[in-house]
Amino acid sequence: MKTALTIAGSDSGGGAGIQADLKSFSANGVFGMSVITAITAQNTQEVRSVQDIDVNIIRDQIEAVFDDITVDAVKIGMLSSADTIKTVTQGLQKYAPSHIVLDPVMVSKGGHHLLRQEAVTSLIDHMLPLATIITPNIPEAEVILGYPISNKKDMEKACMDMTKLGARSVLLKGGHMEGEPDDLYYDGTNFHWISGTRIETKNTHGTGCTLSSAIAANLARGFDMLEAVKRGKSYIHMAIEHSLDIGNGHGPTNHFYDLYRKAKMYQEAEKTWSN
Numbered sequence: 294m295k296t297a298l299t300i301a302g303s304d305s306g307g308g309a310g311i312q313a314d315l316k317s318f319s320a321n322g323v324f325g326m327s328v329i330t331a332i333t334a335q336n337t338q339e340v341r342s343v344q345d346i347d348v349n350i351i352r353d354q355i356e357a358v359f360d361d362i363t364v365d366a367v368k369i370g371m372l373s374s375a376d377t378i379k380t381v382t383q384g385l386q387k388y389a390p391s392h393i394v395l396d397p398v399m400v401s402k403g404g405h406h407l408l409r410q411e412a413v414t415s416l417i418d419h420m421l422p423l424a425t426i427i428t429p430n431i432p433e434a435e436v437i438l439g440y441p442i443s444n445k446k447d448m449e450k451a452c453m454d455m456t457k458l459g460a461r462s463v464l465l466k467g468g469h470m471e472g473e474p475d476d477l478y479y480d481g482t483n484f485h486w487i488s489g490t491r492i493e494t495k496n497t498h499g500t501g502c503t504l505s506s507a508i509a510a511n512l513a514r515g516f517d518m519l520e521a522v523k524r525g526k527s528y529i530h531m532a533i534e535h536s537l538d539i540g541n542g543h544g545p546t547n548h549f550y551d552l553y554r555k556a557k558m559y560q561e562a563e564k565t566w567s568n
């Protein structure tokens with residue numbers, strides 16, 4: 294079985310972070326592993342507090358996984374501090390995994406900083422050049438590049454500028470733009486618009502984590518980047534379409550719908566085998 298590793302923060306509410314990543318890995322057909330960088334006390338409404346994990350234990354988690362298990366793809370989420378970024382960078386340089394999907398998590402929906410503002414430069418200087426693909430939303434790309442992104446032309450320029458900072462390819466997510474949530478994939482040479490249809494729901498907690506993990510899982514399974522991005526996009530659409538009304542704030546994406554659907558189809562098919 295193919296494997297994927299998430300290096301990210303824990304969300305106690307289960308909708309984003311490590312918890313969303315592992316669910317997305319399973320639903321996308323790979324064995325999931327985790328390196329926890331920070332623990333958030335979080336629910337569907339707010340992040341109450343954050344505890345960074347000691348960098349020695351972050352390094353030990355990375356080494357424990359890579360020294361024993363073949364890692365087919367890595368997804369990076371919440372990194373919290375410059376020290377954590379340094380430790381994760383060193384681990385990735387040591388083991389050089391083939392695919393690194395960087396979701397440059399900065400601020401939660403409720404406005405809590407999940408990456409310290411002084412660590413943004415470290416993320417740009419050390420982490421971006423290691424990324425096979427970076428998957429920012431519009432506000433994250435604006436922070437990385439230092440200019441506003443207001444339309445599709447700006448999105449194209451932003452993608453090109455992020456590859457100049459070292460990322461091999463870019464998926465700039467359009468969920469925060471007006472209108473349909475069209476994402477732009479730039480492979481370093483060509484642009485590919487991955488169009489979306491907006492679903493009217495408040496339950497969008499963990500959408501970025503779900504999508505980046507689905508892309509990592511599909512890369513681990515051997516699909517090329519464009520196909521992994523397209524599969525990720527159709528997975529996140531399904532996960533938002535059937536999102537869950539859990540909690541009183543922004544409910545989580547649904548990782549089970551597709552599995553149940555497939556299990557039902559399997560049961561139906563199985564009935565025909567005995568005939």
Ligand SMILES: Nc1ncnc2c1ncn2[C@@H]1O[C@H](COP(=O)(O)OP(=O)(O)O)[C@@H](O)[C@H]1O
Nearest residue numbers: 430466467468469474489490491492500501529
């Ligand atoms: N309401 C929505 N309906 C359909 N797709 C959406 C919706 N909101 C976001 N998406 C898609 O979900 C993915 C994550 O998007 P986005 O919200 O931009 O990122 P983040 O969760 O990092 O803020 C993207 O593919 C985006 O186009």
Ligand SMILES: Cc1ncc(COP(=O)(O)OP(=O)(O)O)c(N)n1
Nearest residue numbers: 302309310401402498499500501502
């Ligand atoms: C622990 C942790 N990691 C990442 C996030 C951000 O997740 P995202 O998918 O961007 O979803 P929202 O925060 O925007 O709902 C998080 N909240 N917690």
